[in-house]
Amino acid sequence: MENILEKIALCVERGKVNKASLFPADLKGEEGADELTLKAINSGIHPSEILNAGLIEGMRRIGEKFRLNKAFVPDVLISAKAMNTAMIHIKPFFLSNEIKSKGKVLIGTVMGDLHDIGKNIVGMIIRGGGWEVIDVGVDVTPKKFVETARTEKPDAICLSALLTTTMLNMENIVTEIKGVFPKMPVLVGGAPLTMEYAKSINADFYSPDPQKALDFLNNIKHTK
Amino acid sequence: MDMIDPTFTEPFEYSINQEDIKLPIKLIKEWFRSEVYNNDEFENQISNAISKIRFLKNIRCGFRIFQSNEVEIKKERIRISDSEFNTGNIITKRFRKSDMMCIFVATAGPELEKESKELMSKGEMLEGYLLDVIGSELAEEAGNILEGKLNGIVSHYGFQTTNRYSPGYCNWDVSEQQKLFRLLPNGFCGVNLTESSLMIPIKSISGFIGIGEKAEREDYQCNICDVEYCFKRNKNE
Structure with missing residues (x-):
């Protein structure tokens, strides 16, 4: 076996x-x-x-x-x-409920940004780690993140941005999400991001690579 | 002499001929460094994907030259016409010996990225990624062709050119694309800019090329820049 x-x-x-x-x-x-x-x-x-x-x-x-x-x-x-x-x-x-996923994650590229390969890679690794992944696509507005979170009830939300200009839109999105779901873990990632920036916008986690994002998710699942 | 024929200061736009495009398999293979891809089958797959270029109708490039009386190279800034660009120390240094400035755009067009996204959404990830890579390299190749055309014009007047430099690299903020595109006609080469300074089609490049009697080209040097996440650095290392 x-x-x-x-x-x-x-x-x-x-x-x-x-x-x-x-x-x-x-x-x-x-x-x-x-x-x-x-x-x-x-x-x-x-x-x-x-x-x-x-x-x-x-x-x-x-x-x-x-x-x-x-x-x-x-x-x-x-x-x-x-x-x-x-x-x-x-x-x-x-x-048939014989096996269950570890939980559900919402993932999307933030408003103003159309790059999706990085987001797709993170989604694949998280899915490959046993999670259900709801991909909301690219150029995603704060409203769409919140509305999809309402219907899908995810355990965490991942935001991706590739440009320094679109990275700035993450702050508004995190604020909107936290305004409706104060305890929702929000992960951010993308080439121009740093831990400092993630902290400054009140995101819960900055992941420099997909595996770290998965480790974080597995950890929140254990501590829930 | 620090001027060229005023005819060339009008925006120039070219449709690129298929036969001018050189996209060797080796160049694409550099993106697929793993041993998994080191075989004839994958080379055939690359070759087939590259052959799609012959169906593309929107590979274009263009530029506008600004004469020396419209250009001022400052310490960390460059003024072109009535726009001042915060190009930063690294990039501005590269233009010190330039008298004139060329603002350029080059694009692979929208077709490859569309097909790439369609393939990826169908789960054909590798095939989609391959087209994405070809789109990126095609935009750069359109930029190379543009440089060839520009050099053909300026060398006639005894001028030389620098390398091309783009917003988003070497600490030149990508938001400066807004000023750059304001100096070009709307929809120049079929490329438009979003509010977040993203070019559509995505597989497009834009930037400055310095022109002058003493303007110099340099090898691309990642050691002049400290942006860790840059794709050029990742590719070159």
Whole structure:
């Protein structure tokens, strides 16, 4: 059992989607996260174990490598693709409540900013960490963050900005969110941000990389 | 001599011919540093993605030259016409030997970024990212072509040019794009600026190029700048 879960983790870490996928070259022709996950389910391994010891573990490894500059954006993208493909087999168990997500996170790029790759990467790592992610897109107004939070009832909200000009819009968004949901943890991230700036706008956490954001979320879940 | 033919001080706009674009696979591969991508299949994928460029209709570049009587290089600021730019110490230094200034825009157009977003939203993350990267490099290549055209004009008068420098880099605040675009016609090269100083299409570049008898080009040096998060630094290191 351990062997197949380790194989799944490796496939996710290295972005081996399925047998047909051409990358990584040294795994060409071998089964990928897709086939192995199905095989694991059929062999009777509990889906939560496949999720935690296989898929989430694989994403944790790539997230850690990304944090350490040992992996790059394209590596995370194919890992996420491998995870998402495998998740198709796991999703029915969420619906039947046999497994539960760790919680729900709202994520969006702030008003005035249309950049979404950074936000998408963070969303993938958080999703890969076992959380449900509601992506509200780019150029998101304070009103849209608050309204979506009302309907989706997330456990935390993540804001992303790539420009020094749009970073300034975060302050208003944090104020609006905190005005309606005073205890809602708000995480901020993006190239021009700093810890000092995050503190100055009353955000709860500044994350320089996606893995740190996930660690923070896992921590708030434990302390809740 | 510190003036060029006044004809060239009008805004110039070019549609870029496909055959002028040089986007080698090697350049794109630099963005995919992992061993995973070091194989023929991925090179074929890059090659196929690059071939989409031949269908693009909006790759453009343009510039406007300001004569020496409209340009003043100060300690940390540059005045062009009636606009004063807070370019900061790092960038202003690079223009010290320039007498005239070229304000430029270059763009890859909107098509690649649209297709990239569509692919990503369908879960084709790698394919979408690849097009995004090609869009970024294509905008830079449009800038290279623009520099070639500018040099062709100014060298005729015995002038040389500096490197190109853009708001958002080397501590020149991106909000200064507003002043820069006010010196160009509306919708110049099909590029518009949002309130937050974001260019639309996103895969566009803008900035200054200095012109003068003693203007100098330098190797791109990340050590002159302290902006840690810059993508050029990440790419060059």
